[in-house]
Amino acid sequence: MDTKQEGYSTKEIDKLGYHGSNTCEVYYDSVKVLPQYILGGQEKGLNNGWKQEMKLLNQERLVLSACAIGMAQAAYEDALEYAIAKLQRGNPLADTQAIQHTLAKMATELEVARTFAYATAWKEAAGYSPTKETSMCKYFAAETSKNIIRQGVNILGPDGSSMDYDMQRYLRDILILSIGGGTTQIQKNIISKSVGLKGV
Numbered sequence: 481m482d483t484k485q486e487g488y489s490t491k492e493i494d495k496l497g498y499h500g501s502n503t504c505e506v507y508y509d510s511v512k513v514l515p516q517y518i519l520g521g522q523e524k525g526l527n528n529g530w531k532q533e534m535k536l537l538n539q540e541r542l543v544l545s546a547c548a549i550g551m552a553q554a555a556y557e558d559a560l561e562y563a564i565a566k567l568q569r570g571n572p573l574a575d576t577q578a579i580q581h582t583l584a585k586m587a588t589e590l591e592v593a594r595t596f597a598y599a600t601a602w603k604e605a606a607g608y609s610p611t612k613e614t615s616m617c618k619y620f621a622a623e624t625s626k627n628i629i630r631q632g633v634n635i636l637g638p639d640g641s642s643m644d645y646d647m648q649r650y651l652r653d654i655l656i657l658s659i660g661g662g663t664t665q666i667q668k669n670i671i672s673k674s675v676g677l678k679g680v
């Protein structure tokens with residue numbers, strides 16, 4: 481619809497993170513949708529919005545998986561750089577096995593999430609419509625990336641919560657990835673159903 485039409489209004493939501501994306505509540509108060517605005521055309525599109533939306537959900541979940549993996553990659557790189565820089569300044573942070581193992585774990589989790597996302601994106605692009613896999617991918621990418629970022633915060637110690645470093649932003653930004661495009665719980669519901677379990 482034309483957003484200048486009477487009855488349409490929005491209210492911005494003040495969020496903890498993900499400020500690169502503007503988020504609003506959208507209100508439709510007795511608005512009329514004119515025929516030319518029916519997505520897919522009047523004949524195919526009328527009362528078929530949900531069907532059209534369902535087709536897009538796989539792609540939305542893949543895009544959100546990529547967002548989560550990108551944030552985790554940045555957190556991993558910052559943590560690695562931070563540990564090495566401390567070592568160069570005489571603090572043996574990067575020489576301790578605990579830190580090395582944490583970075584090794586972060587790198588491995590990142591690799592698994594990325595490889596799975598590429599494989600799922602390939603299936604979607606090839607036309608297989610992989611609903612179960614996109615739910616698995618989004619849930620895994622969001623939750624794994626959240627864990628990777630938390631490990632990054634830990635490596636930076638007090639600097640992990642300092643506004644002088646980007647790490648705190650990754651932590652704030654990642655939280656929405658467990659919610660948008662269907663929450664982690666909803667992805668698990670979809671996976672359960674697709675492996676033959678009855679929905680609750």
Ligand SMILES: Cc1cc2nc3c(=O)[nH]c(=O)nc-3n(C[C@H](O)[C@H](O)[C@H](O)COP(=O)(O)OP(=O)(O)OC[C@H]3O[C@@H](n4cnc5c(N)ncnc54)[C@H](O)[C@@H]3O)c2cc1C
Binds near residue numbers: 498660661663664666
């Ligand atoms: C920053 C942001 C951007 C967004 N952008 C968009 C957008 O562009 N377009 C759009 O359409 N929407 C958007 N959303 C909405 C988003 O997709 C929904 O908020 C999300 O899917 C959760 O749905 P809900 O709000 O109805 O939560 P609720 O259903 O109220 O969920 C509350 C809690 O209950 C849990 N829960 C609910 N039902 C079940 C169940 N059956 N089993 C187990 N647990 C359950 C959820 O997992 C969650 O933890 C956005 C939300 C945010 C926060």
